[in-house]
Amino acid sequence: MAMTVSLGVAGLLLSLPITMSDYSLRLTRVVSPSSPWNAVIGNTVLATAQVDGFGNVTQVGVLQGMPPFAEETVRVISQWKFEPARLEGRTVPTEISIVVMFRPHAFGNFGVGGPSLGFTTPTLPNRDHPVLPLSVFDPTWPLGRPLNGGVVVFELKIGQDGSIEEIGVVRDITGTTDFAKESVRQWKFAPAVIDRKPTRSTIIVAISFVTPVVDGPL
Numbered sequence: 001m002a003m004t005v006s007l008g009v010a011g012l013l014l015s016l017p018i019t020m021s022d023y024s025l026r027l028t029r030v031v032s033p034s035s036p037w038n039a040v041i042g043n044t045v046l047a048t049a050q051v052d053g054f055g056n057v058t059q060v061g062v063l064q065g066m067p068p069f070a071e072e073t074v075r076v077i078s079q080w081k082f083e084p085a086r087l088e089g090r091t092v093p094t095e096i097s098i099v100v101m102f103r104p105h106a107f108g109n110f111g112v113g114g115p116s117l118g119f120t121t122p123t124l125p126n127r128d129h130p131v132l133p134l135s136v137f138d139p140t141w142p143l144g145r146p147l148n149g150g151v152v153v154f155e156l157k158i159g160q161d162g163s164i165e166e167i168g169v170v171r172d173i174t175g176t177t178d179f180a181k182e183s184v185r186q187w188k189f190a191p192a193v194i195d196r197k198p199t200r201s202t203i204i205v206a207i208s209f210v211t212p213v214v215d216g217p218l
Helices: 009-013 068-076 179-183
Strands: 005-006 024-031 043-051 057-063 080-085 085-089 091-092 094-102 133-134 150-158 164-170 186-192 190-194 196-199 201-209
Touching: 024 150, 043 068, 057 068, 068 094, 094 133, 150 179, 164 179, 179 201
Parallel strands: 094 201
Antiparallel strands: 005 057, 024 080, 043 057, 043 094, 085 091, 133 186, 150 164, 150 201, 190 196
């Protein structure tokens, strides 16, 4: 599925991502995605956001994801706000990747998309690009371990070799954030590329934990 929603003419000026090696782009305002109430399966949406020199999202593109999850991802990302990236003392437009994982309303993943919830490894473009995930998997809802429902949002700092150098918490859910972080540490990434060279950069990860609906005894 390919979907691009333009939110302003400024997006037309963004021909290449500008990815800063000092991680200067930072998410400052997040609107959490809501898992569709009537969805019985889960899904993972991979999107990119174009951010202008004022930190506003001007365009959202969906690289992977199925409806209604993709539409919800575009809706919320378009409302996010960033501290803009800077280059030689001035703010510059930037492209950043976002992964939104909508967990299913049931224990386990059997028959509802598998451990990656529909995610497949993207083809890396032969041009400059932001950080892209290579493999992800659903952390599940552990039996016998209490979690609080909600959306956990992380800001991952990815090194030149694709390794996770830091996981910052943008939106915390008490009792759930640490569990989600353990899972995300095992995800794999391709580093951002600028001027055909790998560079340190940032990717946003949001995981929706919906309290499972149980049909019958466990």
